[in-house]
Amino acid sequence: MSQAPDAENRPTVLVVDDEEDLRDIMRRMLERRGFSTLIAGDSQEAIAACRDHPGEIDILVTDLGLPGVSGGELSRTATELRPGMRVVYISGLPKEMAVAEGSIEPDALLVKKPFSTELLIEALRSVLAESATP
Numbered sequence: 816m817s818q819a820p821d822a823e824n825r826p827t828v829l830v831v832d833d834e835e836d837l838r839d840i841m842r843r844m845l846e847r848r849g850f851s852t853l854i855a856g857d858s859q860e861a862i863a864a865c866r867d868h869p870g871e872i873d874i875l876v877t878d879l880g881l882p883g884v885s886g887g888e889l890s891r892t893a894t895e896l897r898p899g900m901r902v903v904y905i906s907g908l909p910k911e912m913a914v915a916e917g918s919i920e921p922d923a924l925l926v927k928k929p930f931s932t933e934l935l936i937e938a939l940r941s942v943l944a945e946s947a948t949p
Contacts, residue, residue, distance in 0.1 A: 826943055827851040827870060831861040831877040831889065832905070841876065844932045850939070858884035865896040872900050873946070874939055879906040879918050887918040901942035905930065
């Protein structure tokens with residue numbers, strides 16, 4: 816059985832951003848491209864989704880600048896709950912700054928705001944391809 820996405824096995828993405836408009840835009844963007852989505856406005860909602868969602872969550876897309884618990888901290892907790900879940904960060908900060916601050920690891924995938932649909936989809940496909948590689 817293949818891990819690669821197909822028409823019957825749409826990858827599920829958990830989108831976490833405190834900006835409701837951006838969350839909604841990303842949700843619509845992803846659903847139009849064949850992804851299933853879950854959305855959360857903060858880290859507590861995201862952790863609840865990781866804990867309670869009955870199906871797979873393939874990718875966590877999280878803003879680094881969440882109020883309270885940062886996106887980096889959220890990803891560590893979320894991947895403890897769902898070890899196979901991949902993470903894509905979004906931020907207005909350049910990756911070098913986020914790494915220097917200790918928010919993310921140097922090998923993390925960060926999409927800088929503002930971003931196009933294509934850039935986000937490319938990042939998601941990249942992490943899905945990594946997870947499909949033995």
